[in-house]
Structure formats: structure tokens, C-alpha cells
Amino acid sequence: MRQPIENKVITPALDPTPRLLMGPGPIDVYPRVSRAMAMPMLGQFDPEFTGFMNETMELYRQVFRTRNQWTFLIDGTARAGIEACLGSLIAHGDKVLVPMFGRFGHLLAEIAFRAGGHVISIEAEWGTVFTTDQIAEAVRHHRPRVLALVHGDTSTTMMQPFEGLAEVCRETDTLFYSDATASIAGNPFDTDTLGLDAVSTGLQKCMSGPPGTSPITLSDRAAAVIDNRRHIEGGIKPEGAVDATGPRITSNYLDLAMIMDYWSPKRLNHHTEATSMLYAAHECARVVLEEGLDTGQARHRLTSRALRGGLEAMGLKLFGDAENRMANVTGVVIPDVCGDGEALRAAMLNDFGIEIGTSFGPLAGKIWRIGTMGYVCRKANVLRCLASLDASLRRSGYEAPANAGIDAAYDVYDEAGA
């Protein structure tokens, strides 16, 4: 017979060691955002709270640079936003074109497949991106229902240019979806000018927030497709409500039609909005918009230039096609003397309290990824990172010219008058 559990062991309170998070995300949270998360709970239908929901929609319209009415949060990490968008747009057997240039393209293909899509993928070598013509040609050839494309793929640090793709999508009646989790706010991203139909993101990169909610935006075209699949669950269905004729969205939790009813003036109950995450998202957007999107992007570009200048002066090789690098994460080829680079990463973490990343799949143990995102994207952090990298490399047997990294970074800042 099993013994009853005696709850005698209480583990100590969590006391995380302060770190400087300079990996590919999550990154250090802006203190104003952490404070916002400690605000009191409100009931989900309290008019004050629904007012905050409406404000959040308005703030994210500005972050996404869109007029889309349907701009709101999906509770869950960035992956939940991806699944909500793809699962609500793709019906069984729909063709989905996924150009893949890194790990997150594979993720889109996987999610589209699970949503019942007939996935057609094309691949670019990791460290490169596609030309517009390559994608346009594939769209014209396959005429997919959805083009699903990562904007900035953190696994390779590359950013795919989107210009010209919306026109081809209109021509072929294709919905254009993008995962902009890693790029939004740190790189130029204008939803309406780029002609996107659906975009999903997260907070834990250039938005300076924690993982746990996914801001998304949907064009009227995308909203119409979703409206045509609205099936309201029993128990909350208003009298006289008639389901749409399109196929039911297979996930209940990530059913955008029902989530839109919750975020609309109907306030039809779905999940309980993750109150503290909404507070976080609200404050993240305020932080980003107060600085100004263009100013924030310029800060990301300058910081990356300083970091990259420093790394190259230390004799390290930057990874990937220089034309298409994201402005918020830098790939560095791990020098032979450091093996798979894990011992150096451990030294950076344990001796200096700085986290940097490695990568996935073919790039695991081949590159380090250094993030300069959001709240972390500052001169002091670049200098701290270069100094500790220099010391850690030296102890691994890699000799960089003395102070070369720091000096080169200073040069970039001096030249910029920053």
C-alpha cells in the first residue's frame, strides 16, 4: 500500500543569481516591466481591466505599425502566437509554403503540418536568406493558401527581406504570415507597408519583457478567413448565435475566432486573460514607444556595430551573410581552440555572470550567439561582454591582441559621439 505523502520538505525560496543575459533571448527585463507585473489582480470583466485590454490593443497597433483592428495578445510564449495564427488560417489540406533559412522556419513547417496543412518547404543554407525572386517564384508556382515566413531567425542571426512579397501574395490570393518574435522593435518592421496578413511575436527579445505572452496582429483579410471558421463552444454560446460554415479550428485554446470574441466588445468568455502578462505587455509597449521605434532601432544598430567591431578586432570571425544580419543578435564562429565552445560559455556564466548562447542543429557548437536586445542593448554591456570574452578566450588558449576588442568598440562609439 502506498504511504500518505507527508509534506515535510519545503524547498528554500527561489533566489536566482543576477545575470547579464546576452544570449538570443530571454534577456533582462526592463525594471518598469517587472514592477508592472506586481500590480494587483483585477477581474477579467472589470471595466478597468477591459479598458487595459483596449489600451494594449492600441499600443501594439503602434508597435506593429498597423491600422489592423485585430491586434491583441495570445497567452503563452511566442510559439503559442505562431500556432494560433497558423492553426486558425490553415484548414486541412491547404497548401502552405514555408521558406526555411534556420531552425524557426522548421518550426513553422512543423506547426503548419500539425494544423493539417500540405506543407511545401524550400531551404536556404543557414547563414544566408532567400532573394525576393526565389520566394516570389515559389509562390507563383505553388499558389499556396499561406506563405509562412520567419522575419529574423535567431538560430542563424539572419533577417529575411520582405519587400515585394505582399504583391505576389495578393496576385495569388495567398495569406502572408510572419513570425517576427526576434526582430520586432530592434529592426525595421512595418506591418502595413510590408502588406502582412498576420504577424506573431513575443516579449522576451527587443521588447524587454519576460516570455509568456505573444502579441499578434491580423489584417481584415485574415480576420475574414477566421470569421468564416467561427464555432462558439457550448455553454457560452449566446442565444441565436449561428456557427460559420467554414471548418472548425482544431485547437480550442488557440482558436482565434473565439479569442477575438473575447477581445471584442462582445467580451465573450474564452480563457482567463493572463493578467500579469498583460500588465507586462502593456508596459513593454510603453517603454518601446516612449523611446520611439526609429530611435530604438538605431540604438540596436549602433550597439551591434560596436560589438561586431570589437569581436573582429579580437580576430574572431562573424557568422553569416553580412548584408542580412539582424541588428540585435550576432553570430560568432567558435575558434578551433575552444572546441564546441561550451567551456567558454560556462566560464562567461560562472566567472562573469554573463550568458551567451550557442545555436541549434548544424550550428550547435559551431557558433556563439551574442544578443544585444532591448534593455540589454547598451554600451556598458557591450564593453563588459567584450572584456569578459577577452579574458575567457585567453584562458582557453586563444590569444587576441591586447585590448583590441574594447578599443575597437570604443572607436565605434566615439565616432558616433555616443
Ligand SMILES: Cc1ncc(COP(=O)(O)O)c(C=O)c1O
Ligand atoms: C524567431 C523565433 N520564433 C519563435 C520563437 C519561440 O519563442 P518561444 O520560446 O517564446 O515560444 C523564438 C524563440 O527564441 C524565436 O527566436
